[in-house]
């Protein structure tokens with residue numbers, strides 16, 4: 001399973017990439033706004049610089065279009081994809097988004113269909129030619145629905161057909177989400193920084209390491 005970092009912060013990408021296990025990054029307009037990059041008059045340039053820095057660190061960086069009509073999304077897809085070969089254009093799951101995904105497929109532009117909340121949306125995005133689809137499991141859980149159940153449903157459909165589209169588990173909230181995504185065979189998980197840094201930790205690892213060091217110090221003295 002590929003692991004992506006869900007952030008618009010380049011320092012966080014550099015830190016997790018240094019572990020040698022990071023396969024990509026997902027950004028979205030809210031994450032960009034959190035980093036304060038959308039307030040300047042030159043926000044597109046700032047966003048481009050951020051994306052380019054990330055592209056030097058990982059092989060797959062999702063950059064989301066902000067237009068909502070086909071013509072606008074198409075232009076943004078052409079522009080973002082011209083920045084770097086590691087850019088994947090993130091497109092929302094709407095009818096206009098499907099048209100954009102289909103256009104990108106025809107031009108060899110990689111896409112990540114975002115804001116997927118149902119198996120039918122997943123199916124349509126795959127048929128349009130999305131490289132990746134992103135079902136948001138945490139937001140479904142927040143709404144009292146079964147986020148991981150949706151991933152399992154989508155993986156069952158994928159088992160029946162020959163889609164190249166990778167299923168990315170988005171909106172992850174806790175370490176069990178990553179384990180369960182692996183259990184149902186999802187291709188990718190995107191993980192926020194605060195959750196990512198918890199993954200290597202275990203209390204028994206810390207206790208065990210301390211004991212090894214204490215015992216070794218006794219041998220040395």
Ligand code: E4P
Nearest residue numbers: 006026027028139170171172
């Ligand atoms: C995925 O690409 C999205 O950026 C992200 O996972 C959304 O997560 P959230 O629901 O925590 O905002």
